[in-house]
Amino acid sequence: MKISKSVLGAAAVASASALVLVGCSSNGAETDSSAAADGGSTGDAIIKTNGSEPQNPLIPVATNETGGGKIIDALFAGLVYYDATGAAHNEVAESIETEDSQTFTVKLKDGWTFTDGTPVQAHNFVDAWNWGADLANSETALNSYFFEQIDGFSWDESVPEMSGLEVIDDLTFTITLAAPNAEFPLSLGYSAFYPLPDSFFEDPDAFGAAPVGNGIYTLADAADWQHDVQIDLSINDSYAGEREVQNDGLSIIFYASQDAAYADLLANNVDVIDGIPDSAMASYESDLGDRAVNQPAAIFQSFTIPQELEHFSGEEGKLRRAAISMAINREEITDVIFQGTRTPASDFTSPVIDGWSDSLAGAEVLEYNPEEAAKLWAEADEISPWEGTFEIGYNSDGGHQTWVEAVTNSIKNTLGIDATGNAYATFADFRTDITNRTIGTAFRTGWQADYPSLENFLGPIYYTGAGSNDGDYSSEAFDTLIDEGRTSLDPAEAAAKFQEAQEVLFEDLPAIPLWYSNVTGGYAETVDNVQFDWHSVPLFYEITKQ
Amino acid sequence: MLMYVVRRLLQAVPVVIGTTFLIYFMVFAMPGDPILAMFGDKTPNQATYDALAAQYHLDQPFLVQYGLYMKDLFSGNLGTTFSGQSVGEVLARTFPVTLKLAAMAIALEFSLAVILGLFAGLRKGKLFDNVTLVIGLVMLSVPIFVLGFLAQYFVAIKWGWASPTVGSDTSIANMWLPAVVLALSLFTTSMRLMRGTVIDTRSRDFVRTAYAKGLPGRRVIPVHVLRNSLIPVVTNSAANFGVLMVGATVTEGIFNVPGVGNTLYQAIIRGEGPTVVSFVTVMVLAYVVINILVDLLYAVLDPRIRYA
Numbered sequence: 073m074k075i076s077k078s079v080l081g082a083a084a085v086a087s088a089s090a091l092v093l094v095g096c097s098s099n100g101a102e103t104d105s106s107a108a109a110d111g112g113s114t115g116d117a118i119i120k121t122n123g124s125e126p127q128n129p130l131i132p133v134a135t136n137e138t139g140g141g142k143i144i145d146a147l148f149a150g151l152v153y154y155d156a157t158g159a160a161h162n163e164v165a166e167s168i169e170t171e172d173s174q175t176f177t178v179k180l181k182d183g184w185t186f187t188d189g190t191p192v193q194a195h196n197f198v199d200a201w202n203w204g205a206d207l208a209n210s211e212t213a214l215n216s217y218f219f220e221q222i223d224g225f226s227w228d229e230s231v232p233e234m235s236g237l238e239v240i241d242d243l244t245f246t247i248t249l250a251a252p253n254a255e256f257p258l259s260l261g262y263s264a265f266y267p268l269p270d271s272f273f274e275d276p277d278a279f280g281a282a283p284v285g286n287g288i289y290t291l292a293d294a295a296d297w298q299h300d301v302q303i304d305l306s307i308n309d310s311y312a313g314e315r316e317v318q319n320d321g322l323s324i325i326f327y328a329s330q331d332a333a334y335a336d337l338l339a340n341n342v343d344v345i346d347g348i349p350d351s352a353m354a355s356y357e358s359d360l361g362d363r364a365v366n367q368p369a370a371i372f373q374s375f376t377i378p379q380e381l382e383h384f385s386g387e388e389g390k391l392r393r394a395a396i397s398m399a400i401n402r403e404e405i406t407d408v409i410f411q412g413t414r415t416p417a418s419d420f421t422s423p424v425i426d427g428w429s430d431s432l433a434g435a436e437v438l439e440y441n442p443e444e445a446a447k448l449w450a451e452a453d454e455i456s457p458w459e460g461t462f463e464i465g466y467n468s469d470g471g472h473q474t475w476v477e478a479v480t481n482s483i484k485n486t487l488g489i490d491a492t493g494n495a496y497a498t499f500a501d502f503r504t505d506i507t508n509r510t511i512g513t514a515f516r517t518g519w520q521a522d523y524p525s526l527e528n529f530l531g532p533i534y535y536t537g538a539g540s541n542d543g544d545y546s547s548e549a550f551d552t553l554i555d556e557g558r559t560s561l562d563p564a565e566a567a568a569k570f571q572e573a574q575e576v577l578f579e580d581l582p583a584i585p586l587w588y589s590n591v592t593g594g595y596a597e598t599v600d601n602v603q604f605d606w607h608s609v610p611l612f613y614e615i616t617k618q
Numbered sequence: 619m620l621m622y623v624v625r626r627l628l629q630a631v632p633v634v635i636g637t638t639f640l641i642y643f644m645v646f647a648m649p650g651d652p653i654l655a656m657f658g659d660k661t662p663n664q665a666t667y668d669a670l671a672a673q674y675h676l677d678q679p680f681l682v683q684y685g686l687y688m689k690d691l692f693s694g695n696l697g698t699t700f701s702g703q704s705v706g707e708v709l710a711r712t713f714p715v716t717l718k719l720a721a722m723a724i725a726l727e728f729s730l731a732v733i734l735g736l737f738a739g740l741r742k743g744k745l746f747d748n749v750t751l752v753i754g755l756v757m758l759s760v761p762i763f764v765l766g767f768l769a770q771y772f773v774a775i776k777w778g779w780a781s782p783t784v785g786s787d788t789s790i791a792n793m794w795l796p797a798v799v800l801a802l803s804l805f806t807t808s809m810r811l812m813r814g815t816v817i818d819t820r821s822r823d824f825v826r827t828a829y830a831k832g833l834p835g836r837r838v839i840p841v842h843v844l845r846n847s848l849i850p851v852v853t854n855s856a857a858n859f860g861v862l863m864v865g866a867t868v869t870e871g872i873f874n875v876p877g878v879g880n881t882l883y884q885a886i887i888r889g890e891g892p893t894v895v896s897f898v899t900v901m902v903l904a905y906v907v908i909n910i911l912v913d914l915l916y917a918v919l920d921p922r923i924r925y926a
Contacts, residue, residue, distance in 0.1 A: 125884075127656070136656070136657065137656075207665055207669075210663075210665055210666045210669040210670075211666075211669035211670050211672070211673045213666075214656070214657070214662070214666065216663075216666060217662075217663055217666075227663055227664070227665045228665070298786055299703060299707075299708070299711060300708070300711065300712065300876045300880070300881060301785060301786045301876045302785060302786050325785055325786075325874075326876075327783070327874050328870070328871045328874055328880045328883075328884070329871050329872070329874070331767075331872065332782070332783045332871070332872060332873065332874035333783075333874075335770050335771070335774065335775060335782035335783060336782050336783050336785075336874075338775045338782070339774060339775050339778065339781070339782045341781060341782060341783065469887070496650075497650075498648075498650045498887070499650070500648075500650030500651055500652055500654060501648075501650030502650070503650070503651065503654040503657075503661075504650050504651040504654055507651075507654055507661055539661050539662075539663065540661050542661070
């Protein structure tokens with residue numbers, strides 16, 4: 073007994089000092105080996121970047137969040153791909169042709185294979201889309217709404233094969249839409265439209281854990297995906313596309329916080345990150361120098377004033393909406409609160425989209441103009457006097473509090489009315505009240521485009537009855553212009569129609585545009601050729617490692 | 619002794635049932651719809667929504683949900699996360715990491731507390747005592763995220779002595795910094811307990827007797843004073859160990875440790891009822907077992923304590 077007691081204390085002391093010793097010595101060894109790797113010519117140019125654990129199985133149509141999306145985009149190649157400017161180029165497609173913007177004939181390039189060796193053929197696209205669109209799979213296929221334009225799609229019953237898709241031969245298929253849409257081919261680079269190999273349909277669950285793709289990178293072994301930790305992708309030697317990969321692989325490390333990723337970047341432990349934590353906003357440009365990235369993204373931020381909100385409908389509503397918009401000093405808020413990491417909005421889309429313009433008729437309503445704002449508000453008061461508080465609902469778990477306070481202060485000071493934020497503890501709580509239409513105040517809204525198109529910022533949000541039309545806006549003029557743009561055969565004419573539709577929005581202001589989010593990021597001294605694409609993800613394949 | 623252990627384990631049964639019920643109820647009562655949150659700013663179509671709600675039994679009343687969950691739990695099925703992984707696997711992956719971090723932190727904390735506390739007690743009122751008191755109070759009062767960020771910035775980034783984050787490499791060599799941070803934030807209470815008991819023990823009759831017998835200090839201090847002063851420190855360190863097992867959420871977040879705290883935090887944010895409850899159930903069990911082990915350890919330290 074006696075021996076064991078004295079051993080106890082001694083063991084504790086010994087183990088503690090052993091811990092410290094082990095810590096020091098092996099850390100030293102680690103530094104040495106990484107130094108060797110930096111200067112070495114081993115060819116192990118693995119790019120390390122930040123990410124998060126996918127929240128859904130790794131199936132293209134099941135992935136609707138950025139953590140999984142980043143991986144899916146590396147693993148698969150679609151009919152078209154988008155370059156850094158957002159322009160679409162044919163990838164697996166040889167050609168996509170149409171005469172009426174309703175029926176599209178897609179011809180595939182020969183020679184593409186999946187990493188399991190099977191060829192990429194027309195049926196791989198058609199089967200994948202049919203599976204994703206089938207209501208029977210909707211608990212997995214979270215992105216099935218992408219197929220709703222295709223003829224034969226149904227939200228009411230299970231349709232195993234949509235009538236709008238037809239395989240002509242191994243390398244040709246046709247797509248028929250329920251209604252013409254000239255911008256449809258632009259959307260074909262989105263992940264929901266990726267092809268799937270035959271093995272997927274035998275066991276979708278197994279596929280979700282060990283996906284087989286045709287993209288630039290591949291998940292060589294399911295064990296390379298360490299859940300909640302990181303995923304290691306290797307180069308896919310059978311990739312047949314024109315994007316030339318400049319490195320030897322991609323490791324996506326899952327971080328619980330942006331702060332941790334940023335700390336790793338400063339220590340050169342990670343090569344590229346696509347998010348700067350709030351705590352480093354003021355210092356990251358001086359920390360990183362020309363390795364800091366700050367450019368507009370395809371993300372549009374606004375707050376929506378519901379159509380039925382008291383005092384905000386009809387002629388009075390138009391005046392009040394314009395007054396509120398002009399009462400917000402966007403320039404100052406983006407400078408002071410966001411340190412220039414937001415760009416004041418001058419329309420309802422984003423500068424990274426082809427066809428964007430900052431000089432649409434009516435856009436002056438987005439400029440800070442306190443005198444005009446007060447005048448319009450007074451005019452509205454003559455129709456029906458204002459009483460109460462103007463509130464903006466937001467979720468307090470997303471870093472929105474500071475700007476909501478700044479915006480409401482700006483409104484309060486300019487218009488002389490009470491204005492405050494209305495905080496919800498969680499995003500889930502916030503969205504529930506919006507979806508049930510029980511929120512009863514204005515509320516924060518944001519939109520990130522799925523594919524680089526003007527229409528994608530407008531139709532899904534402001535078209536009568538559209539899925540994300542949370543403010544229940546409805547305008548015949550707007551709907552007609554969107555329809556005309558969608559059916560137009562000439563892309564330039566279509567863009568003109570969408571811009572005209574935006575001019576309607578400037579009149580009605582169903583949502584008050586605030587700013588475009590910028591993508592903020594940076595890269596370590598270890599890599600070069602870092603370029604962020606239109607949807608704020610680095611073009612990993614271009615990155616070279618020293 | 620065996621009877622005692624069995625009795626303690628049986629006592630854990632109502633504790634586990636009570637906590638799962640409470641936690642399940644609280645997750646259920648949390649405002650907001652987890653399915654809507656899965657879709658961000660985009661509203662899912664009703665058909666998609668209904669399919670998901672049915673999959674996670676979210677369309678059922680609370681008691682039915684709880685019943686279905688408990689049925690699965692007793693058949694050994696801890697449920698699946700929203701991403702389709704089995705909660706059992708997630709636990710099996712994250713628990714060892716947290717266990718390792720907690721063990722490292724407590725080993726350090728205990729050693730610091732015992733060594734510093736012992737010398738502070740022996741040199742009561744002297745410089746060493748006062749200096750450790752000041753340092754301890756500073757560590758105790760600085761919030762752990764400040765300590766964590768400072769350590770990360772200076773030790774890891776500025777001086778390059780450690781890796782700023784842990785990530786996939788959860789070896790001791792890679793996790794020593796978060797362990798040190800945790801130990802520093804915890805050791806003060808144990809150290810002061812140690813100091814107090816050492817002072818108290820030194821004035822006891824058996825210590826005076828030992829000296830009177832002519833035993834040298836190098837024998838009296840470790841064998842008579844140190845050993846008899848350990849009980850409150852062991853209790854406190856073990857309680858800390860239980861707390862750390864439940865996940866040092868903040869520290870795990872700062873250092874990106876793929877442990878229980880991190881995972882649980884994400885699950886709570888996403889409103890994943892089954893994941894949260896399964897984690898908590900296992901944590902309650904771990905806490906109970908650790909406390910039983912601590913009680914048994916007393917017998918080793920103090921022969922007067924007997925379990926019947």
